Amino acid sequence: MTPARVPDTLWFTRCPVPTATGVAADRRWLEGEFAPDGIAVRSLQDADPGADRATHFTHALPGLFREGGNVPALWARSRGERTRLVGLTWIEERQVVLVAPGSPVRGAAALRGLRLALPRHRVPIDFWRAMALRGFEGALASAGLGLGDARLVDVPADGRRGQWASELDALRRGDVDAVYVKGALAVEAARRAGAEVALELDGLPDPAHRVNNGTPRPLTVHQDLLDEHPELVTRFLAVLLRAADWAADEPDEVARILGAETGAGAEGVTGAYLPGTHRTLHPDLSETRLGLLARQEEALRAHGFLPEAVDVGAWADPEPLRQARLRAAAAPERPSAQPIP
Numbered sequence: 001m002t003p004a005r006v007p008d009t010l011w012f013t014r015c016p017v018p019t020a021t022g023v024a025a026d027r028r029w030l031e032g033e034f035a036p037d038g039i040a041v042r043s044l045q046d047a048d049p050g051a052d053r054a055t056h057f058t059h060a061l062p063g064l065f066r067e068g069g070n071v072p073a074l075w076a077r078s079r080g081e082r083t084r085l086v087g088l089t090w091i092e093e094r095q096v097v098l099v100a101p102g103s104p105v106r107g108a109a110a111l112r113g114l115r116l117a118l119p120r121h122r123v124p125i126d127f128w129r130a131m132a133l134r135g136f137e138g139a140l141a142s143a144g145l146g147l148g149d150a151r152l153v154d155v156p157a158d159g160r161r162g163q164w165a166s167e168l169d170a171l172r173r174g175d176v177d178a179v180y181v182k183g184a185l186a187v188e189a190a191r192r193a194g195a196e197v198a199l200e201l202d203g204l205p206d207p208a209h210r211v212n213n214g215t216p217r218p219l220t221v222h223q224d225l226l227d228e229h230p231e232l233v234t235r236f237l238a239v240l241l242r243a244a245d246w247a248a249d250e251p252d253e254v255a256r257i258l259g260a261e262t263g264a265g266a267e268g269v270t271g272a273y274l275p276g277t278h279r280t281l282h283p284d285l286s287e288t289r290l291g292l293l294a295r296q297e298e299a300l301r302a303h304g305f306l307p308e309a310v311d312v313g314a315w316a317d318p319e320p321l322r323q324a325r326l327r328a329a330a331a332p333e334r335p336s337a338q339p340i341p
Helices: 020-027 029-037 070-078 127-141 165-173 184-193 223-228 230-247 251-262 266-272 287-302 319-330
Strands: 009-014 040-043 064-067 083-089 095-099 115-120 151-156 179-182 196-200 217-222
Touching: 009 020, 009 029, 009 230, 020 029, 020 064, 020 230, 020 251, 029 040, 029 230, 064 083, 064 230, 070 083, 070 127, 070 217, 070 287, 083 223, 083 230, 083 287, 083 319, 095 127, 095 165, 095 184, 115 127, 115 165, 115 179, 127 179, 127 287, 151 165, 165 179, 165 184, 179 184, 184 251, 217 223, 217 230, 223 230, 230 319
Parallel strands: 009 040, 009 064, 115 151
Antiparallel strands: 064 217, 083 217, 095 179, 095 196
């Protein structure tokens, strides 16, 4: 059999959130790892205007590594794209339910009977809507309630500038009673809108109530690349482990990188990410994280976001990360990865 031709370019894409991929890109370590082989490493976000950026969601580009939300990743796999799950992170990324200024609503139980905003975007996979739906679902479940105990209100969101702009505008007009938001830009958007926090989902003790698009967050690669060039996948993941190790000792630098990745200011980054976030970038495929992702898959399928079921256990391939850990540990100038509880 003729060996597969070594690709001249590896691609990576990540969501604007804390990721080892973002850290490695900032440090230019991915470029440095593959440059001696004549392999370019390029960010999909920084590609030429003609690049197919939709592959961030479809993962139809065989040479692509993706570290991002689980809704598009599960959707792509559900549609038949030959991806493999090679890692998961769990990073608390401030999830809150907001209400209008002066509202007395506080706590999950108080959401009973309220009008909850569900944005609707005309995109192939509406992960924004999925996030809001799952955020409210987790909040209500923490009080022994379900989505049927509240009123779900569609909020058209096309053509609006800014994340959560449509939902926050609906809140301001009095069309809805509560809005789900998450992340650094959400902190800034809520402040500008004068909205008040009714519930901090990050404070809910059961992690199952905090499962959403970014918790857990998958790291995926295409099966073709894994089959044809497993050593390239191993090396790429080893660089991410190195980046996560470095980040664990560099909180200020990670905050700077997060500002650049999210587009938020210092207030947004500080408000969205708990102290110690810089120590949580290591991927793994623990049974706990796989189980929580399986719960997300089941919920997304029940709500109609996935055309076919995804067997999360069969999707996961632990071997590339195992080999990457061995490679990282064997590099004397680099500290081995530290386990994250």
